Amino acid sequence: MIVIYPGSFDPFTLGHEDIIKRALSSFDKLKIAVSEDNAKTSVFSLTERLEMAEIIAKKYQNVTFASYKGLTVDFAKANDANFILRGLRGTSDFDNEAQLALMNKTLNNSIETIFLISSNNVREISSTNVRQILSLNGDVTNFISKEINSYIKALKR
Ligand code: ADP
Secondary structure (H helix, E strand, C coil), rough: CEEEEEECCCCCCHHHHHHHHHCCCCCCCEEEECCCCCCCCCCCHHHHHHHHHHHHHHHHHEEEEEECCHHHHHHHHHHHCCCEEEEEEHHHHHHHHHHHHHHHHHHCCEEEEEECCCCHHCCCCCCHHHHHHHHCCCCCCCCCCCHHHHHHHHHHH
16 A cells, blocks of 8 residues: 655654654655645745655665645555555644545545644644754754754754
8 A cells, every 4th residue: 555645744744754764664655745726935945845754765675756836635645555644743733734645535435535643742842943043053853863854953054
């Protein structure tokens, strides 16, 4: 079974990685789908977000990555995936995610959204807060992997 994991990954956090690691015990292949068009304006460029996805994909077997634009269900179908993976941290995630999943189901009834509840130790992590801490020159080592941290540090900004 193939699953796609869509998101902005702006940047890639330990919360995202936790979801990937755990999903791999249920799926044969996982494709990280880095969204190109985004309602949120991303801080990291698409190229940078793809490079971070590549770093993560290299760490795990059976994980690939690609960027996509347009409907997530269309990207899933084009990749022979019948499942969309999303992570849930709490009730605010739930409200948005349930709405999104129901609309995606209406758009393509053959594709199911699968949710994993965030692990306790990464539940507080959000890309938004990581970006904020980075902009204030704070320490993000507890929120992103060492590989992603090195990548971000090496970016000339
Ligand atoms: P999007 O803009 O599509 O929400 P994100 O990169 O913010 O993209 O998130 C991608 C997915 O990862 C979403 O399902 C989000 O809920 C989930 N996610 C983000 N951070 C965490 C975390 N700390 N624990 C579990 N899931 C998470």
